[in-house]
Amino acid sequence: MSKVNQLSSIILWSIFHKTHSYRLPITMTHSHLPLIDLHRHLDGNIRPKTIWALAQQHNIVLPETNFEAFIPHVQIQGSESDLLAFLSKLDWGVAVLKTLDDCKRIAYENVEDAFHAGIHYAELRFSPYYMAMNNNLVVADVVAAVIDGINAACKVYDVKINLIGILSRTFGVEKCQAELDALLTHKQHLIAIDLAGDEYNFPGEMFVDHFKQVQKAQLNVTVHAGEAAGPESIWQAINQLHAKRIGHGVACHQDEKLMDFMRVNNIAIESCLTSNFQTGTIKDLSQHPIKQFLAKDLLVCLNTDDPGVQGIELKNEYRLARQTLGFNDKEIQQLQENALAASFLSPNDKAALKQKVQDNA
Numbered sequence: 252m253s254k255v256n257q258l259s260s261i262i263l264w265s266i267f268h269k270t271h272s273y274r275l276p277i278t279m280t281h282s283h284l285p286l287i288d289l290h291r292h293l294d295g296n297i298r299p300k301t302i303w304a305l306a307q308q309h310n311i312v313l314p315e316t317n318f319e320a321f322i323p324h325v326q327i328q329g330s331e332s333d334l335l336a337f338l339s340k341l342d343w344g345v346a347v348l349k350t351l352d353d354c355k356r357i358a359y360e361n362v363e364d365a366f367h368a369g370i371h372y373a374e375l376r377f378s379p380y381y382m383a384m385n386n387n388l389v390v391a392d393v394v395a396a397v398i399d400g401i402n403a404a405c406k407v408y409d410v411k412i413n414l415i416g417i418l419s420r421t422f423g424v425e426k427c428q429a430e431l432d433a434l435l436t437h438k439q440h441l442i443a444i445d446l447a448g449d450e451y452n453f454p455g456e457m458f459v460d461h462f463k464q465v466q467k468a469q470l471n472v473t474v475h476a477g478e479a480a481g482p483e484s485i486w487q488a489i490n491q492l493h494a495k496r497i498g499h500g501v502a503c504h505q506d507e508k509l510m511d512f513m514r515v516n517n518i519a520i521e522s523c524l525t526s527n528f529q530t531g532t533i534k535d536l537s538q539h540p541i542k543q544f545l546a547k548d549l550l551v552c553l554n555t556d557d558p559g560v561q562g563i564e565l566k567n568e569y570r571l572a573r574q575t576l577g578f579n580d581k582e583i584q585q586l587q588e589n590a591l592a593a594s595f596l597s598p599n600d601k602a603a604l605k606q607k608v609q610d611n612a
């Protein structure tokens with residue numbers, strides 16, 4: 252990567268970091284098509300102010316006594332060295348979840364945030380064990396509290412939400428089984444199961460049995476793969492974990508056969524541009540393989556990942572796609588259409604959502 256490219260990436264990053272999404276011009280996206288976020292972590296989108304308030308409420312000592320000074324502990328300020336350094340920024344958010352009401356509150360606020368970001372439909376994912384572990388909450392109760400918070404907020408805000416349960420691979424096979432058991436207790440409120448966390452040290456092979464159970468429960472599957480590991484991790488997610496969507500999938504571009512297979516079988520890639528820059532997965536955003544994915548007609552869409560931790564919103568990602576990757580109107584339209592097609596909504600729900608947005612445009 253040239254120094255100029257590196258500098259322009261950093262400058263662009265700092266511009267959109269400081270710009271709140273709803274001040275962006277509406278022309279960044281096509282208003283007659285739904286704005287959809289399919290890869291959005293509920294527990295990676297806890298407002299810094301809420302973390303601060305909950306810490307005060309529960310007498311939890313934070314590393315700073317001043318809110319402004321605390322922000323860098325929970326929000327990325329540039330790019331991190333790697334995925335694990337990025338993920339560590341999420342830790343304070345879950346450390347302050349002392350009660351089930353706190354879990355309900357952050358779920359509620361996630362819906363508020365999605366609505367204010369202009370999102371019509373989001374699939375919010377969360378790891379109940381990660382949310383429960385610091386304060387010994389009952390994992391299945393955390394799942395119920397999140398569902399309660401989402402349901403309460405959806406009565407107030409006009410935004411469609413579905414939930415994806417995460418197995419946090421970083422905590423190992425047994426913890427993931429307990430997490431899956433808790434999630435399956437509430438499976439009628441979930442649309443899919445995901446595998447997230449440390450892809451490099453906890454490869455998908457360790458979780459084959461878990462995803463057999465997911466299949467038996469008739470839930471959809473999306474897997475974080477090809478972010479910290481190579482194309483073999485994506486093949487494994489598809490062949491052994493039955494993934495219909497791949498989170499990030501950056502490594503796809505190294506394997507022509509894999510790209511062909513994904514196109515033919517309609518396996519989607521959930522791209523998260525800023526996240527890939529911030530985890531150090533992509534050093535120069537202007538060279539992001541999403542260009543290649545779109546040119547090869549893959550079912551790729553744009554998403555946020557952890558908007559609260561990243562200090563971004565979905566429209567910033569569309570802005571990046573236009574300004575840094577040079578995507579034109581038609582390509583932006585394709586990305587929005589791909590998000591609808593790749594969603595886990597039923598064909599009827601997809602058509603209804605499209606019609607509703609068109610009618611209100």
Ligand SMILES: [Zn+2]
Pocket residue numbers: 290292447475498556
């Ligand atoms: Zn993710």
